[in-house]
Amino acid sequence: MWRTRLLNIVTVLSLAAPRNASAQPGVEPTAKNFHKIISLDSMQFRGVGASPDGRWLTVEAGNEIWIMPADGHAKPTRLLSAGYTDKSPIWFPSGERLAFLSDRASRDGSHRTYVMTVAIDPRTGTATSTPRQISTDETPVIGPVSPDGKWVAYIAPNENAWKAVPATGGTARTLLKNMATRPALMWSRDAKTIYFAEGTWGITPPPHGVWYRVSVNGGEETRAYQNAAAMPYFPNTDLHIALVRRSDAEGGGIKRVELYDAKDRMVGSADVTRDMGLYFPRGANGGMYATTSNQRYENSLLTLDGGATRALASSRYAWVNGWADNSTLLIDGKDSVGHFVATLDTAGREGRHVLLPADARWIGWEGVVGYATTFFRGPLPANRSTGSPLYTADARSGAIKLLAPNATWGKGDGDRFLVWIPNGQQVELRAITADGKSSLLRSFAKSDSGKAETAHGDLVAWAVSSNDSVTVFAARGPTGKTHKLITVRSSRHKRFELAWSFDGTTLAVTGESAEPSLSVIHVDEAGAPRGAPVILNPRATKLWSMRWTSDNRSLVLIGIPTGARDGVLMRVPVDPKEAPTFYGRNDEGVTVSPDGKRVAYPAVRTLGTTIWRVDFVPSGKVESR
Numbered sequence: 104m105w106r107t108r109l110l111n112i113v114t115v116l117s118l119a120a121p122r123n124a125s126a127q128p129g130v131e132p133t134a135k136n137f138h139k140i141i142s143l144d145s146m147q148f149r150g151v152g153a154s155p156d157g158r159w160l161t162v163e164a165g166n167e168i169w170i171m172p173a174d175g176h177a178k179p180t181r182l183l184s185a186g187y188t189d190k191s192p193i194w195f196p197s198g199e200r201l202a203f204l205s206d207r208a209s210r211d212g213s214h215r216t217y218v219m220t221v222a223i224d225p226r227t228g229t230a231t232s233t234p235r236q237i238s239t240d241e242t243p244v245i246g247p248v249s250p251d252g253k254w255v256a257y258i259a260p261n262e263n264a265w266k267a268v269p270a271t272g273g274t275a276r277t278l279l280k281n282m283a284t285r286p287a288l289m290w291s292r293d294a295k296t297i298y299f300a301e302g303t304w305g306i307t308p309p310p311h312g313v314w315y316r317v318s319v320n321g322g323e324e325t326r327a328y329q330n331a332a333a334m335p336y337f338p339n340t341d342l343h344i345a346l347v348r349r350s351d352a353e354g355g356g357i358k359r360v361e362l363y364d365a366k367d368r369m370v371g372s373a374d375v376t377r378d379m380g381l382y383f384p385r386g387a388n389g390g391m392y393a394t395t396s397n398q399r400y401e402n403s404l405l406t407l408d409g410g411a412t413r414a415l416a417s418s419r420y421a422w423v424n425g426w427a428d429n430s431t432l433l434i435d436g437k438d439s440v441g442h443f444v445a446t447l448d449t450a451g452r453e454g455r456h457v458l459l460p461a462d463a464r465w466i467g468w469e470g471v472v473g474y475a476t477t478f479f480r481g482p483l484p485a486n487r488s489t490g491s492p493l494y495t496a497d498a499r500s501g502a503i504k505l506l507a508p509n510a511t512w513g514k515g516d517g518d519r520f521l522v523w524i525p526n527g528q529q530v531e532l533r534a535i536t537a538d539g540k541s542s543l544l545r546s547f548a549k550s551d552s553g554k555a556e557t558a559h560g561d562l563v564a565w566a567v568s569s570n571d572s573v574t575v576f577a578a579r580g581p582t583g584k585t586h587k588l589i590t591v592r593s594s595r596h597k598r599f600e601l602a603w604s605f606d607g608t609t610l611a612v613t614g615e616s617a618e619p620s621l622s623v624i625h626v627d628e629a630g631a632p633r634g635a636p637v638i639l640n641p642r643a644t645k646l647w648s649m650r651w652t653s654d655n656r657s658l659v660l661i662g663i664p665t666g667a668r669d670g671v672l673m674r675v676p677v678d679p680k681e682a683p684t685f686y687g688r689n690d691e692g693v694t695v696s697p698d699g700k701r702v703a704y705p706a707v708r709t710l711g712t713t714i715w716r717v718d719f720v721p722s723g724k725v726e727s728r
Contacts, residue, residue, distance in 0.1 A: 131395060132376050136718040141175035147709040148394055150191065153386030154198045159228045160392075160714070161192040161201065166668065168192045168203060170228045175714070182230055183221065188214055188668065191245045194385060195252045195270070198225045202255045202270070204245050208236040214644055214663065215241040218257050218268060237272040243594065247337070247385075249294045256288055260594040261571035265299070278319065287311045291340050295319055298327055298335045333363070337383045341365050349377065353461075357381065360391065362719050371719030390718045397710040400436065403687075404449060405702045407652070407659070407674060410686055415703070416451035422705045423447065425471025425515060429698050433476050433498050435467040442466055444476050444498045449701075457501045463494075469522075470515025471694075474499040475537045477506065477513060477520065484511040490525050495537060506535055521558055525549070532556050532563065543581050554599040554614075559607035562630055564588070566599055566612075573599055575612055577630030586631040592618040598647050604655040609677065611658055612636075613646045620646055621658070623677050641675045641683050643667075648692045653699030661689055672702065 131139075140160070150163040153173060162169045162179055166188040169179035182201075183189050192203045200222050206214040218238035222231045238257055246256025246265065254267040256278060265288055268275040278297055279288070287300040297319055300312040314327040314334050327335065328343055336342040347359040360381065361372040373391070375381065380394040402415040402423040415423070421436030432447045438456060442463050446454035459466065462480050469477035475495040484491045490509035496502070506520060507513075511530065513522040519534045521544070529546045530553075545563040547553060554566040554573050564577045574590040589612060593599055599614035612622045621641045625633040643662030650659045657676045664671060670690035675683040693704045 131713070132715070134374070136373060136390075136720050137393075138716045138718070139175070140173065140714040140716055141171065141178070142711060142713040143178065144711045145709055146179075146712055147396060147398075147707075148380075148712055148714070151380075151382040151392045151394065151714060152192055152194055152384040153388075153392065154194050154223075154225065155196055155386045156198050156225065157386050157388050158198075158225065159223075161194070162714075163190050163192065166190055168201075172228070173716075180228075183234060186668070188216065190216075193245060193248050193255070195220075195248050196250055196385070197252055199223055200252075200270075202237075202245060202248055203234075204242070205234060205236075207234055216243060217241060218245055218255055220255075220270065235272070237270065238268045238275065240266065240268075240275065243597065246288045247290055249290050250292055251294050254294075256290075260597075263570070265297075279317070287334075289335050289337060289340060291316075298340065300334070336362065338385050338387045338389070342370070344383070353377075360719075369722045371721055373717050373719050375717070390716060393715045393717050394712055395715070396712045399708050399710060401706050401708055402432075402434070402447070403689075403704055403706065405672065405686055405704070407684075407700060407702060410684075412687055415447060415449070417447050417453050418445075418456075421445070421447070421453075422467065423694065423703045424467035424476060424705075425694050426696050426703070427471070427474045427498070429696050429700075431474075432694075432703055433467070433471050433474065435476060435478075442478075444496045446474065446498045454498065455501075457496055457498055457503075459496055459503070469493065469510075469513040470520060472515045472518060472520055472537050473497075477515075479510075490523075493522065495520075497537075504537075504539065506537075506539070507533075507541075516558065521556070523556070532558065532565075534558065545578065545581055554593075555601045557601045557603055559603035562603070562607055562626075564601050564603065564610050564630070566601060568593070568599075573614070573617070575601065575610070575624075577610065577626060579629050584629065586626075586629065588612075588624045588626070588632050589622060589636045591622070592616075600647060600649045602649050602651055602658075604651050605653050606655050609655065611649060611651065611677075613649050613660065615645045615647055617646075620644065621660075621675060637677070637679060639675055639677065639679050641673065643671075643673060643683070643685075645670070650693060650695045651699075652695060653697065659693055659695055659702055661693060672704065 148162045152161040160171050160173045168182045168189045170182045171179040188206045190204050192201045202220050204216040205219045206216050208217050209215040217236050219234045219236050221234045224231050240259045242257040244258040248255050256267045259266045264277050265279040266275040289298040296316050298316050300314050315324045316327045317324045333343050333345045336344050345361045349356050349358045356377045359374050362370050382392040399419045400422050404415050405412045418436050421434040423432050423434050425433050430449050434447045435444045442459040443456035445456050464479040466478040467476045475497045479491045490511045493507045493510035495504050495506050507522050511523045513520050519536050522533050522535050524531045531546050532544045533541050535541045544558050554568045556565040561580045566573050566575045573593045575588045576585050578585045593614045594616040597616040602611045610624045619638045621639040622636045624636045643664045646660045646662040648661045657674050659674050661670050669688050672686040672689040689704050691705050693702050
């Protein structure tokens with residue numbers, strides 16, 4: 104799903120393709136160093152792991168852990184009992200146990216995940232014990248098992264730290280503090296050194312930033328490699344890999360993986376086809392694993408009153424991203440020529456394709472205003488301090504314009520874009536119309552831990568995180584008095600959202616881990632609260648993609664109903680006495696029509712996935728693709 108592709112950390116260090124590229128038809132490699140293991144219909148993998156002896160592969164699909172013979176002679180089978188979220192399996196060096204994340208220990212319906220272990224029979228690949236919880240901390244991210252099998256790493260988001268818990272359970276120890284920009288971690292082969300990456304997860308291109316190393320006992324952190332495109336090679340950290348990327352003219356993505364020894368001598372490499380998912384688990388035995396997928400996008404239209412849903416015909420690789428008016432949607436996608444934007448009416452008629460530059464990135468992610476949608480060009484913004492050129496493309500006229508020369512983020516907001524622009528030690532929230540008129544809404548220090556910002560006219564609301572909580576403020580204009588609205592518990596590593604009602608009198612607050620999960624605050628003209636926050640009961644968890652209906656009476660979100668496993672589209676009235684309405688399954692985002700009567704949303708359907716084992720070709724013998 105979209106939010107997982109963007110935010111989730113795959114602990115064996117997979118390198119996955121972004122949304123605008125990942126759904127293209129799989130192009131199968133032909134080189135002799137590619138060995139097809141298995142092809143499966145209608146199954147999408149989010150991780151591939153190999154047992155240390157190379158006999159078994161674990162795959163994660165649909166929040167379930169599956170296992171199969173590494174030679175592909177049998178299809179995957181589910182490893183654990185159904186009805187729970189089980190993900191991110193990590194093999195112990197012995198090959199007789201797995202560590203994984205699971206909500207099996209969560210008893211209150213919140214689906215909080217903890218580190219658990221389960222014994223594996225290395226002969227049959229079956230579980231031989233009941234899953235056991237070993238971490239007392241809730242965690243969204245599991246790291247690797249130490250080479251001696253005694254420790255399992257994980258992120259403790261409330262402490263902003265990487266920690267390690269004994270493999271048998273017990274008191275965890277802290278490995279790294281202040282790791283907000285350290286999304287990936289590895290142990291050295293002797294377990295005396297930790298490698299970690301500094302970058303912004305989901306924004307910094309693979310290999311997830313610049314890698315450093317530090318003793319497990321603490322001390323000075325040193326640069327691991329001079330090559331910024333290098334990262335440790337998980338099966339043997341005495342080696343490292345470097346990723347050679349395609350040019351913008353080639354559409355970006357990984358082109359070649361090169362393997363180097365400790366003296367920086369290349370010992371092997373492998374060319375890869377575009378949009379492959381690459382995995383480097385222990386047990387790769389001098390190579391790696393890769394996946395190719397054949398997918399398509401499907402767009403649906405839902406009428407809120409009555410719940411009728413129908414498919415919207417459009418290009419197979421087009422993604423609906425906003426409304427131009429009550430009868431016209433905008434889509435972005437890729438065809439045989441390149442990335443494009445276009446119109447799509449509610450009858451399913453698609454307009455002409457407006458071709459975008461070859462280096463267009465994050466098309467449509469920054470919102471839609473009228474017939475204009477946004478895209479970045481060149482390198483994506485790395486953080487709040489470093490921006491990139493943000494452009495708009497008009498799906499009706501075909502005009503392409505520079506919206507902001509240095510932006511870090513943005514979103515469509517009625518008749519304007521809200522754009523975040525670095526300026527010295529400040530980051531400015533600006534309102535920019537499609538014709539380029541810009542006005543300052545508010546400035547924030549770059550050092551602030553900003554979680555979310557939004558605006559209605561010049562009424563600005565923003566959220567600041569601190570440890571395990573988030574506080575929301577509001578003010579009128581660039582210099583207006585600041586008013587505190589609410590403080591909620593929330594992980595700093597989870598998505599957090601704010602949204603003003605259409606009349607600007609009410610602010611909605613939610614987040615995937617927020618407690619309470621959904622609140623509304625009524626404010627006066629200056630942004631000061633009118634009474635206490637109203638806590639709503641959405642009867643669901645992990646809320647996101649929040650939108651108001653135009654009558655200001657309800658919110659449309661995605662969430663997982665209490666007791667369910669999958670996300671659905673839902674409408675929650677702001678009157679706490681009224682019950683929410685649940686619609687069909689959805690986990691890809693929503694966009695509400697201007698009249699508030701209909702919702703359009705996309706989904707990705709996997710037609711088939713293939714797993715490959717890839718050998719590195721000795722230096723000087725690289726086969727061309």
